[in-house]
Amino acid sequence: MNGIHLFLFGVLPYLSVLIFLVVTIQRYRQQTFSYSSLSSQLLENRRHFWGSVPFHYGILLVLVGHVVAFLVPRAVLAWNGVPWRLYVLEGTALAAGLLTLFGIVQLLVRRASDRKTLKVTTPSDWVLYALLLVQVVTGILVAYMHGWGSSWFASALSPWLRSLVKLSPDVAGLATVPLMVKAHIVNAWLLILFFPFTRLVHVLVIPNPYLWRKPQLVVWNRPRGGREGA
Amino acid sequence: MDVRSQIGMVFHLDKCIGCHTCSIACKNVWTDRPGTEYMWWNNVETKPGTGYPTRWEDQQAYKGGWETDGKNLRLKATGKARIIPNIFHNPSMPSMDDYYEPWTYRYGDLFNAPEGDDQPTAIPVSMVTGEPIAVEAGPNWDDDLGGSKVYARNDPNMEALSPEMRTQMFAIERLVFFYLPRICNHCLNPACVASCPSGALYKRGEDGIVLVNQERCRAWRACVSACPYKKVFYNWSTGKSEKCILCFPRIETGQAPACFHSCVGRIRYLGNVLYDADRITEIANLPDDQLVEAQRSIILDPNDPAVIEGARKNGIHESVIESAQRSPVWKFVRVWKIALPPHVEYRTFPMLFYVPPLLPVMSTTGQNGVIRSDLDEMFAQTEEARAPMAYLAKLLSGGNEGKLRYALKKQMAVRIARRHLTVGDATREQAESALRQADTTFEEADAIYRLTALATFDDRFVIPPSQREMAMEMLEDPHDRRAEAGFGFRAAPARGA
Numbered sequence: 001m002n003g004i005h006l007f008l009f010g011v012l013p014y015l016s017v018l019i020f021l022v023v024t025i026q027r028y029r030q031q032t033f034s035y036s037s038l039s040s041q042l043l044e045n046r047r048h049f050w051g052s053v054p055f056h057y058g059i060l061l062v063l064v065g066h067v068v069a070f071l072v073p074r075a076v077l078a079w080n081g082v083p084w085r086l087y088v089l090e091g092t093a094l095a096a097g098l099l100t101l102f103g104i105v106q107l108l109v110r111r112a113s114d115r116k117t118l119k120v121t122t123p124s125d126w127v128l129y130a131l132l133l134v135q136v137v138t139g140i141l142v143a144y145m146h147g148w149g150s151s152w153f154a155s156a157l158s159p160w161l162r163s164l165v166k167l168s169p170d171v172a173g174l175a176t177v178p179l180m181v182k183a184h185i186v187n188a189w190l191l192i193l194f195f196p197f198t199r200l201v202h203v204l205v206i207p208n209p210y211l212w213r214k215p216q217l218v219v220w221n222r223p224r225g226g227r228e229g230a
Numbered sequence: 231m232d233v234r235s236q237i238g239m240v241f242h243l244d245k246c247i248g249c250h251t252c253s254i255a256c257k258n259v260w261t262d263r264p265g266t267e268y269m270w271w272n273n274v275e276t277k278p279g280t281g282y283p284t285r286w287e288d289q290q291a292y293k294g295g296w297e298t299d300g301k302n303l304r305l306k307a308t309g310k311a312r313i314i315p316n317i318f319h320n321p322s323m324p325s326m327d328d329y330y331e332p333w334t335y336r337y338g339d340l341f342n343a344p345e346g347d348d349q350p351t352a353i354p355v356s357m358v359t360g361e362p363i364a365v366e367a368g369p370n371w372d373d374d375l376g377g378s379k380v381y382a383r384n385d386p387n388m389e390a391l392s393p394e395m396r397t398q399m400f401a402i403e404r405l406v407f408f409y410l411p412r413i414c415n416h417c418l419n420p421a422c423v424a425s426c427p428s429g430a431l432y433k434r435g436e437d438g439i440v441l442v443n444q445e446r447c448r449a450w451r452a453c454v455s456a457c458p459y460k461k462v463f464y465n466w467s468t469g470k471s472e473k474c475i476l477c478f479p480r481i482e483t484g485q486a487p488a489c490f491h492s493c494v495g496r497i498r499y500l501g502n503v504l505y506d507a508d509r510i511t512e513i514a515n516l517p518d519d520q521l522v523e524a525q526r527s528i529i530l531d532p533n534d535p536a537v538i539e540g541a542r543k544n545g546i547h548e549s550v551i552e553s554a555q556r557s558p559v560w561k562f563v564r565v566w567k568i569a570l571p572p573h574v575e576y577r578t579f580p581m582l583f584y585v586p587p588l589l590p591v592m593s594t595t596g597q598n599g600v601i602r603s604d605l606d607e608m609f610a611q612t613e614e615a616r617a618p619m620a621y622l623a624k625l626l627s628g629g630n631e632g633k634l635r636y637a638l639k640k641q642m643a644v645r646i647a648r649r650h651l652t653v654g655d656a657t658r659e660q661a662e663s664a665l666r667q668a669d670t671t672f673e674e675a676d677a678i679y680r681l682t683a684l685a686t687f688d689d690r691f692v693i694p695p696s697q698r699e700m701a702m703e704m705l706e707d708p709h710d711r712r713a714e715a716g717f718g719f720r721a722a723p724a725r726g727a
Contacts, residue, residue, distance in 0.1 A: 034725045036448040038469035045325035056318040115359045205448050207427030215424035220435035
């Protein structure tokens, strides 16, 4: 038991991050062509809207919540000091989680039921769907069964995370954490591990330069004497 | 003045017979790969008709091209503020149903079917799923259906006509249609390039060909809706956008693109023009009916010493300037003014121009059903042609009927002048009068006639030398690359995950 516990919370995180970094960079350098999500909107348009939009907005909101909590746990605790603010935070988080669940179920049904989208679905997509579904469901169950996570995570999880960052993993504190929370954490590391092998890499190529580049892009084969490129 | 060279094109609609040879040439060369079967970089549609993809001109739905308030130009679909909220689902993108689901037939069944009482048949199977499908639409499903209730009457250009004009147009004895071959216009102000979040689409500086960098394309699909002509397509198999590349490997070696080369009616002309890139944004903000003239005005006279000087200063090679001087596009668009840009009101400034079709000029027949051939009447009736001016103007001149009438009258005058010279039923006076009214002369009419009817291969295609070899030598020693593949992917375009 202790061996598995140590592996899941003391070794798996490092293994995941290592594979994530190595494969992500290697794939970007050698297989730039595949560095996107294979959109299937052309093949099926209507369900795509009801799946993709709620899923992405939901998961973005949830992700931002997680990142903020990891980075500035004190600020979150301070915010939760007043009960109504705690309710607002937890309510928003749960709503975002349910939105994500609604979206991913739509997407799954769409994938499985439409002949054309089924055709462009790879085994890695199914693995990804399974991981994401488990992640979303365990997340919602944690919120439901072990409420006020935005308050207890700081004492239960933050020391462990900090120890991971400091490269001296202390997994003892996690022993008492509920099973559902453990499942959520382990699955998260699996997601990170499989990230570079799936279409999730599209997250890394979000088009931020578009916002400040010039509208037209002109590429010159020969340098033009003194003149600006575009 | 920022002088640049751009490859332009002219399609002479009066000569198009709708044979689709261009489409087939293109399909066989470029789009017979998985994921591209539904794409027709070159297609020929019947007008009036809904086109391919269905109702592509309906920018209320597809939000293609630019819009302006007179000062600021912005993309209709994917302005910078709108690209982020819509990034997870493109609300104005055509789906495969708007094109058609490509199919093939199980030809093998014809040979392998067991012996029986019935003839074996080859059933259609989808080229996406590989399963049998009921074929519902194809890329030219509206072919020749100029009076169809399903196609012609749903042509978005019909909005320009009053209900009476529409009723008249669809009266059985006045039915009319013509063909509109379409490829990427390689616009001066391309909306697809401006919409690409990843910066994968670009315009080549030297010749203005618009391309998609397949390695940089991240499948955001903004270009598909941004192109008002719907000439950027999404490859569902590789997850990349693809479009007409104007056969640049052919252009670079001095050959006409496949669709141009194969054109049976010899309707296609290709040549470069010099233009002033500094003025694009300025003219893009003008009102619709001024756009034809504005676009002409930024195409510069390649014989003007100041322009030549500017071109040299920008590093444009002498041979490219000489090409521009001989360019048929320059003649059709700027000198004769009989070629017009399609839907210039989308403000992308297409560099493919169309000579409007004269069609059956007569709107009515005379007594006993005999078609009247009185020359004066024939000339006067240009305006009462079966295809209403308003319709053609909506398609080809941003609603400016004057520009369209000018082009049609000049073509008619050329015909009358030729009849005077060859048939002899038109007198010298009649011909001169027609030419004068059409703002032209015998000399110009002769030049138009020659380039329209007698033009040889070299007259129709004046391809500027690309000088790619010189550019290549600066980067690499060609001898190092001897006996290697010339262009294209170094790895197969496989995706993996």
